[in-house]
Amino acid sequence: MNEEAVTTGWDAIEEEMKKLYGAQEPKHYGTVVPYMLGGKDPLDGLSAYKAEKPFPHWHIVTFGFSELYEKESEDADYSGYGFELTFRVARGEDEEEPPMWALNLLQNMGRYVFNSGNIFASGDYMDANGPICLGADTQLTALAFMEDPELPPVHTPNGRVEFVQMIGITEDELEAMKTWSTLGVLEASQAALPGYITDLSRDSLLQIPAVAEAVQRGIERDGSSTGFLFVDQLAWEPGRNRLFSKTPAVLCLGAKQAGTIGKLLRGRLLKGKDLTLASQDMSVVLKPGMETGYETEENEVRLKLDEAAIHEISQKLQPKEEEIRLPSYKGLIIQVVRTHIKDQDGNVVSTIG
Structure with missing residues (x-):
């Protein structure tokens, strides 16, 4: 970043992360060539913080869906697309760098939004049509989205920014979200999926009887929220x-x-x-x-x-x-x-x- 550039939007995101992680210096991954100038990565940057609770993981936040510098859009209420993504990924004991597949996946989400104009909001889901980590032996083949439980929306000089957490899910969990509710399934899974941390090695939550029963009751009671x-x-x-x-x-x-x-x-x-x-x-x-x-x-x-x-x-x-x-x-x-x-x-x- 140019030190003389106006970075009010960027600073507002970093300030929210400092409230969680204090003086911790995150692992930051910037973009050398801007997307608008032909670069391959649409997001200006990704920062990964080491989190310890409820168990060790990386807490990654994007910079680029919102307006990081001067206000450019005509919408005074929201900054850019109005959100930034976060992603919590399980971290190994000796792991000093976040997994590259997670960073690449977030940049792919950027390409999707920038090319389609579709945005992500709490309650959304998305089928990846294959492993969310290409080539991995994992059951996680889709994504769900919810408000990051530790990052409330922030009002920046460029407008409102919401922090939307991305969560890796299995095919049958996606099916349950379609036939009931994304947030309903996630709430029913809260005890079995602490912090909604994505772990490529986990099995389907619907194999847990208490979760499967809660989901089935929700479907029968509420029907589907997918219109x-x-x-x-x-x-x-x-x-x-x-x-x-x-x-x-x-x-x-x-x-x-x-x-x-x-x-x-x-x-x-x-x-x-x-x-x-x-x-x-x-x-x-x-x-x-x-x-x-x-x-x-x-x-x-x-x-x-x-x-x-x-x-x-x-x-x-x-x-x-x-x-x-x-x-x-x-x-x-x-x-x-x-x-x-x-x-x-x-x-x-x-x-x-």
Whole structure:
């Protein structure tokens, strides 16, 4: 950093970390070439602090999602994107440097936000479609987000900044968060996941009976808080009138998310709530109704399902390639197609369905 530069936003973040760690000098990793000038790392810096409680770990904080220097955005209330990420990662006894995979993952989160404009907030989740540490033998293949329990929001000269903690989670934990609530699952797991520290070696928390039971009770009581689900594979073909008959409409879904959608139908529509499935090209709004039927408008389909159809679809939707015909709604066919999981280079690494 240029010593003459205005660093009010940066200073405000460091001041909050000093409240936790006093005079400890963090391990800091800066960016040599700024992202806007062609550098590969979008975040200006990452600082890692040694924390001892509830057990030894690295407490890493980002610098760059908020406005670190002079105020540039027109939003006076929030600084930049309005948040910085934190990440607590288990630390070995003799470990003097934070793991590089964790630093790289945070920079990848920066690329995602800077390129998409989507931000992270408490209660969000994200599927990594593979180990959060590439090449590692770990069950952690997704991420959850919550307020950092030790870092309340701070009001800087550039606006409000929230500290959002990122947590590595397993595939079945992600599924539970989708079908219930991210914060609900994390709260139910608090005793088993102290400090919400990411440990690549841990097993799924849902293998603990008390956690699994609490999650199941929450799902049955509250239904799902997921009202919007982005799906890669989504298509709709309306029914067509023939001379003496009409062909059914066809809803096409990818196998990877078919099972999740089935659970969300129970957790949303049977609780009287809508569920929106969205791809880059279109959206399908699933709504509970007294009768089945659909309406289309530009790139949106509004599909009403009665209780019998909801039960039938939720039971039949599975992560496998198949054509589902519904006795309760003969005007609709659901086509489940294979999902190909690809790595960052576009190579297919696994197939579902």
